[in-house]
Amino acid sequence: MAKARVEAGTIGGNRDRRPSLVDDAYAAMRDAIREARLPPGYQASEQEIALRLGMSRTPVHEAAIRLQEDGLVRVLPRRGIRILALAPEDMREIYDVIIAIEGRAAELVATLSGPERLRAADDLDAHTRAMEAAQAAGDLPAWGRADAAFHAALIGHARNGRMSRIVQAINDQSHRARMLTLNLRRGLEASGADHRQIAAAIRAGESEVALAAARDHRLRARSELLPLLADCGLTHL
Amino acid sequence: MAKARVEAGTIGGNRDRRPSLVDDAYAAMRDAIREARLPPGYQASEQEIALRLGMSRTPVHEAAIRLQEDGLVRVLPRRGIRILALAPEDMREIYDVIIAIEGRAAELVATLSGPERLRAADDLDAHTRAMEAAQAAGDLPAWGRADAAFHAALIGHARNGRMSRIVQAINDQSHRARMLTLNLRRGLEASGADHRQIAAAIRAGESEVALAAARDHRLRARSELLPLLADCGLTHL
DNA sequence: GCGCGCCAACTTCCATGCAAGATGACATGC
């Protein structure tokens, strides 16, 4: 019997192959790093990770190469894999990249055709409403997810695969910091208001306003976050 | 005798290990792709490349993983390595990333301290002068190199490693297109004038002007380039 | 001529072996 190869028309543009062991190792390690099960600064041998994942060294080694390209680990020749930590300096860098990319993305979305703009704005507003609902319910993790979904949607509607990849990599790097600071943040209302402003500018097709609003939103977020990290004395996270 | 480990204080922040076979394979393949010795669309087996480079399949395979992360090739499972081609759509994406990143970089450089700004502006002006000299001499390749050096310096002075990496990857992807269109371009003078405007804004510490000038420079370049490609019917390069 | 299945050739995926680099403990000389 011929194998039924289901070529699902994946919306996001998924890879069409089923996962190899390398993919498994990559996903497992990436996830473990994001959730800090492999804590920053930890240095593991490939052999050890291979044993833990039930495979040989080869796929772990190849996954480590990909993770190094993503900026999540450093492969030290003949000494193992080190999980990279984030310094405040890194957060400054990361925010500057986000400020640049997300600003341009907002501008691009605001110059889409009328119907596309409306759909994008509706989508963004839905995420903002989810944030506000989570805030009202005191559900901080849900708030964080909705916030992340808003920003992912903003980038997604710009229809630029390279921007999406860049933001994805940057988000992976800063995921731990975001989870940490979620509990410390003030001014959740301000975020919601910013989001509505961005969406409104997009809906109106005012690209310059959208760019400025997205920029300012991230500039403010950074100026709140960096002192927060400094106060806690978090220099490596 | 103890081995003299010369830890050269590399300015750019080089890796501190001497090149492995994987590094050799990566550099050789990247270079071959940039110079189109491995033409876009070409599909090679890892075995074939390994033979050509005089090594076994393993380092070639690992280099291919890195090149895939850089967006230069696609590794097709059990079918080989395909050199990716660039469509006009890709150039649009690439320019939007550059517009975003380089604009922010110019803004950041313009907010450096006085002496640092002056040094950066002097550096940029030197590259612009080199461009104009090359133009006067009719040396188009030299003009292209000086232009690239200007933009690399602009990013470099922003002191953001992540921005540098992003721009580096994007430049690798678009190098072939740039070489092709170098011969077709008009308005070389306009580029020089743009560059001087960017440097002047940085020198004066006018960050908003610097941002706008860098943006407009790239926006104009794109609006000149895309029709050029369309006229030549270059849909995959 | 045309569609279909089968098969040989080709290719990577992954495990494993060997050699060599890196490290830390320990003995040695001062």
Added chain:
DNA sequence: GCATGTCATCTTGCATGGAAGTTGGCGCGC
């Protein structure tokens, strides 16, 4: 105590082989 040389151990870099997936050609039935 301190610096240094030596060595056992741990670790990866790279080569290679077996297994399995992919492809294109060829013959067969119609």
